[in-house]
Amino acid sequence: MATDNRINFWRRNTKVPGSVQPVYGAQHPPLDPRLRRTYPKDTKPKFNNLKSKKACSFHEFACSTNDAWDIDDEEDDNFCGTPFSASFTPSGQDLTSVHNQQLRHQTGETEPVLPHILTPPRDEGHNSQRDDGSECERVNGKFVKSSSDADLNTTSVRSSLQKQQSLPVRPIIPLVARISDQNASGAPPMTVREKSRLDKFKQLLASPNTDLAITEELRKHSWSGIPREVRPITWRLLSGYLPANKERRELVLKRKREEYFGFIEQYYHSRTDEHYKDTYRQIHIDIPRTNPLIPLFQQPAVQEVFERILFIWAIRHPASGYVQGINDLVTPFFVVFLSEFVILILAEDVENFDVAALPLETQRNIEADSFWCMSKLLDGIQDNYTFAQPGIQNKVKALEELVSRIDVDIHNHFKKYEVEYLQFAFRWMNNLLMRELPLRCTIRLWDTYQAEAEGFSHFHLYVCAAFLIEWRKEILCMVDFQSLLMLLQNLPTIHWGNEEVGLLLAEAYRLKYMFADAPNHYKR
Amino acid sequence: MEAIWLYQFRLIVIGDSTVGKSCLIRRFTEGRFAQVSDPTVGVDFFSRLVEIEPGKRIKLQIWDTAGQERFRSITRAYYRNSVGGLLLFDITNRRSFQNVHDWLEEARSHVQPHSIVFLLVGHKCDLEAQRQVTRQEAEKLAGAYGMRYIETSARDAINVEHAFTELTREIFALVRSGDITIQEGWEGVKSGFVPNVVHSSEEVTKSDRRCLC
Numbered sequence: 001m002a003t004d005n006r007i008n009f010w011r012r013n014t015k016v017p018g019s020v021q022p023v024y025g026a027q028h029p030p031l032d033p034r035l036r037r038t039y040p041k042d043t044k045p046k047f048n049n050l051k052s053k054k055a056c057s058f059h060e061f062a063c064s065t066n067d068a069w070d071i072d073d074e075e076d077d078n079f080c081g082t083p084f085s086a087s088f089t090p091s092g093q094d095l096t097s098v099h100n101q102q103l104r105h106q107t108g109e110t111e112p113v114l115p116h117i118l119t120p121p122r123d124e125g126h127n128s129q130r131d132d133g134s135e136c137e138r139v140n141g142k143f144v145k146s147s148s149d150a151d152l153n154t155t156s157v158r159s160s161l162q163k164q165q166s167l168p169v170r171p172i173i174p175l176v177a178r179i180s181d182q183n184a185s186g187a188p189p190m191t192v193r194e195k196s197r198l199d200k201f202k203q204l205l206a207s208p209n210t211d212l213a214i215t216e217e218l219r220k221h222s223w224s225g226i227p228r229e230v231r232p233i234t235w236r237l238l239s240g241y242l243p244a245n246k247e248r249r250e251l252v253l254k255r256k257r258e259e260y261f262g263f264i265e266q267y268y269h270s271r272t273d274e275h276y277k278d279t280y281r282q283i284h285i286d287i288p289r290t291n292p293l294i295p296l297f298q299q300p301a302v303q304e305v306f307e308r309i310l311f312i313w314a315i316r317h318p319a320s321g322y323v324q325g326i327n328d329l330v331t332p333f334f335v336v337f338l339s340e341f342v343i344l345i346l347a348e349d350v351e352n353f354d355v356a357a358l359p360l361e362t363q364r365n366i367e368a369d370s371f372w373c374m375s376k377l378l379d380g381i382q383d384n385y386t387f388a389q390p391g392i393q394n395k396v397k398a399l400e401e402l403v404s405r406i407d408v409d410i411h412n413h414f415k416k417y418e419v420e421y422l423q424f425a426f427r428w429m430n431n432l433l434m435r436e437l438p439l440r441c442t443i444r445l446w447d448t449y450q451a452e453a454e455g456f457s458h459f460h461l462y463v464c465a466a467f468l469i470e471w472r473k474e475i476l477c478m479v480d481f482q483s484l485l486m487l488l489q490n491l492p493t494i495h496w497g498n499e500e501v502g503l504l505l506a507e508a509y510r511l512k513y514m515f516a517d518a519p520n521h522y523k524r
Numbered sequence: 525m526e527a528i529w530l531y532q533f534r535l536i537v538i539g540d541s542t543v544g545k546s547c548l549i550r551r552f553t554e555g556r557f558a559q560v561s562d563p564t565v566g567v568d569f570f571s572r573l574v575e576i577e578p579g580k581r582i583k584l585q586i587w588d589t590a591g592q593e594r595f596r597s598i599t600r601a602y603y604r605n606s607v608g609g610l611l612l613f614d615i616t617n618r619r620s621f622q623n624v625h626d627w628l629e630e631a632r633s634h635v636q637p638h639s640i641v642f643l644l645v646g647h648k649c650d651l652e653a654q655r656q657v658t659r660q661e662a663e664k665l666a667g668a669y670g671m672r673y674i675e676t677s678a679r680d681a682i683n684v685e686h687a688f689t690e691l692t693r694e695i696f697a698l699v700r701s702g703d704i705t706i707q708e709g710w711e712g713v714k715s716g717f718v719p720n721v722v723h724s725s726e727e728v729t730k731s732d733r734r735c736l737c
Contacts, residue, residue: 282592285542292560323594324541324563388597418711426566426598435562482585485569 198227205233208246215244222451225444225498232340235333236369238450239376257368263312271311279322283310290327291439294351297331301356301363306330309371313378320385325430329377332434332443333370341366380457384429392429395461396421402465406511410468410475417481424488428464432456436467437493437501444501459512466507467491529573529583529716533695535688536602536640538627539612540620541591544647547678548612549588552688557679564590566598574685576693583716584692596630603634607704607712608641608695610687613662615646615675616654621662628669638712641698642671643691650677 190198204218218237226234236242241256242249271280287306291297297306309330314322335350341362342353355363383391400421404411414421427435434442445463449455468475471491478484493500537545546564551557553570568588575581587606589599603609611627613620624644631640644666646657659675666673672690676683698704699713706713 282541286563289560289563292562321594324590324592325565327563385594387594389594422598422601423567423569430565435565482569482571486571489569 194227197221198229201227201230201234205230205237206246212244219451223448225502226447228339231443231447232337235336235373235446235450239373241369241372241376253369256372257365260312260368260371261364263316264308267312267315268308270315276311276315279314280307280311282324283307283314283322283327286324286327291331294439296335296351296353296355299355302334305334305355305363305367305370309367309374312371313375317378317382319387320382323385323389323430325427326378326385328431328434330370330374331439332446333373334366335439336443337366337369377456380454389430391457392426393422395429395464396425398461399425399464399468402461402511402515403468405515406465407469407472410472413476414484417479417484419481419484419488423485425464425468428467429460432460433464433467436491438496441493441496441498441501444498445505448505459508462508462512462515463504465511466504469507470504529581531696531699532583532585532714532716533608533692534585534587534606534711534713535691536587536589536606536609536631537612538589538599538609538631539591539645539647540614540617540623543591543612543614543617543620544678545591545610545612546588548610548645548647548676548684548687549586551678551681551684553586557681563592564588566590566595567602572688574689574692576689576696580696582692582696584688600630600634603631603640604636604638605711606635606640607638608691609643610645610691611642611671612645612647613657614648615657615662616648616651618656621646621657621665624665638710641691641695642669643687643694644669644671644673645687646673646675648677648679649675649682650680 200221201218204214204221207214215237218234222234222238233242236253237244243252270276284307287303287310288298290306296302306327310322310327313326314320338353338355339350341358342350358366378385381391383389384395385391400411403421413419432442433445437445446455449459452459471487474487475484478487537549539545541563546561546568547557549570550561553572567590570586570588572584572586573581574584587602589595589602609631611624611631613624615621628642631642644662646659646662659673662675663673672694674683674687674690676687678684695704695713699706704713706715
């Protein structure tokens with residue numbers, strides 16, 4: 001029944017999202033053969049902002065789907081055979097400028113200088129086009145070939161995945177998964193399309209225009225994933241932390257960072273006061289347990305940053321205070337803002353990077369930016385954490401209503417075995433699915449959440465519904481309470497990457513499109 | 525194959541944040557100790573079979589609750605459908621012992637009209653050097669509330685089986701004596717499948733393993 005709806009929906013709305021699109025900024029080779037089964041091309045069309053699966057080579061994929069392009073999609077103009085413009089390569093820069101770059105960052109000049117793509121001089125001369133249309137590129141300072149090496153990359157990614165899968169399970173697992181798709185080592189090559197996307201972002205970000213339309217344009221493009229090179233600056237803008245007006249950005253950054261450290265100076269000593277010591281104690285005992293298996297988060301310098309951020313936020317928001325789960329929400333911001341500097345220096349894994357090695361000023365900037373962006377996020381979902389957590393209760397109720405409309409089989413199955421939505425979905429809401437997904441997927445998910453109006457507070461509901469239905473087959477196989485709960489608490493997402501998140505978001509978008517303007521439609 | 529059990533009991537595990545609730549349950553259900561794990565948010569579910577007498581197996585469904593105050597509105601919904609509970613404190617953390625009374629109050633006010641058989645557990649007993657609560661005072665407190673007291677360590681696997689089995693036996697005795705009865709609309713106790721054949725203990729261990737998957 002659900003499938004029928006889906007097909008009809010798409011047939012009726014060919015103009016809107018619509019047709020199969022190439023891989024937007026996808027950073028993963030197809031990892032999961034299951035996807036092919038679950039979403040055969042002809043029965044489940046996808047729309048613009050969705051990363052569809054890759055064919056063996058990008059060229060093959062493009063040919064096999066070229067009947068599906070939207071002709072008036074401007075993004076397609078520079079695709080299909082158009083060789084990538086050489087003007088992109090910032091190869092004039094050299095690695096000795098690392099320090100200067102840092103200084104520039106410290107002074108707040110955070111526009112996309114693309115430190116990640118610094119080109120080591122020794123690679124000079126390799127940057128030539130090939131006959132077969134694939135090209136050699138330098139990504140993250142490494143020399144890679146875009147399509148012909150795809151298989152090699154797949155193999156290495158697979159073997160590292162197998163390692164991950166053998167790790168102990170639950171509840172730590174999702175956060176254990178490597179976050180390295182956003183740093184240098186092992187990053188898959190960039191496709192032509194990804195490069196053109198990156199260029200588009202750079203162009204938008206560099207625009208001095210204060211026009212709101214630019215921000216809207218940026219949102220539109222961010223929905224389907226932000227290239228990691230420009231993610232830090234784009235997140236700062238989308239979260240509302242940085243103003244659209246480029247000339248004001250530097251000043252605002254400086255002022256906000258000073259403001260944050262003003263809070264620290266003024267309030268942080270009060271953590272030992274009678275009034276706040278409970279709050280501080282809870283934060284203090286939770287921090288070592290945050291992302292416990294990623295070495296980065298075991299560093300004293302990092303733990304202190306998290307403690308300060310959470311304590312200041314908590315005492316400034318007495319209605320909720322600190323609630324477990326909020327500690328997780330700092331992580332993506334911290335990692336993204338840190339990645340800006342890590343890749344710059346040594347092309348090292350973010351997760352093993354020694355933060356104390358960064359200049360103090362840089363550390364402070366990362367901390368302040370993480371604080372403000374997290375605050376912006378929490379502004380939209382504070383009722384998740386106030387007394388009795390009404391935001392979560394309402395969203396879980398809404399999830400139940402939604403699922404009862406879109407997949408009555410699952411809904412009845414839960415009823416039959418007395419599974420309550422609150423039993424598994426509480427954590428989905430309280431931690432924004434962060435405990436269910438690898439960190440790299442959360443970061444990709446947040447690209448879209450920040451691009452959506454009310455992404456964290458509203459769109460998340462549809463993502464949760466899509467996430468549940470993703471496991472439809474597995475759920476319906478489980479025929480007792482216990483197996484159902486164990487499944488729902490341990491959904492196997494360890495291998496997930498951008499493609500899976502892209503599909504999830506596409507489905508969520510479809511649900512939102514169907515139900516958002518018709519709230520009574522999903523209420524019984 | 526469905527594992528064969530006489531009854532199914534639902535248990536709840538409560539106590540302050542970081543006293544080791546999740547670690548104790550994971551030691552019991554998964555047989556291993558995790559040095560670090562994320563704080564529990566809301567409620568997590570675990571399950572295991574225990575054999576209280578040769579051939580008499582009970583299926584335990586265990587709710588692991590978040591210790592933080594803010595989650596009470598969620599966790600208190602689980603008292604009503606529990607027949608038994610482990611109330612944990614950390615023997616190296618005096619404050620967690622002082623809060624035992626509040627936890628009992630919290631449970632008793634939300635379990636009506638049913639009642640819960642509690643076991644008081646002094647956890648982390650491997651950390652003897654840092655002990656802040658003596659065994660005597662803990663036993664005295666437990667006695668005052670009509671509970672038994674057991675000291676456990678998830679890290680060194682001390683008394684973990686014992687704690688869960690003792691509580692299960694105590695509930696089983698009350699079920700057998702008719703003090704606790706199976707009721708429609710109450711999940712605390714459910715009857716299971718009575719085995720026709722008494723299995724050897726080896727088979728029991730095997731089926732225990734299977735039910736963990």
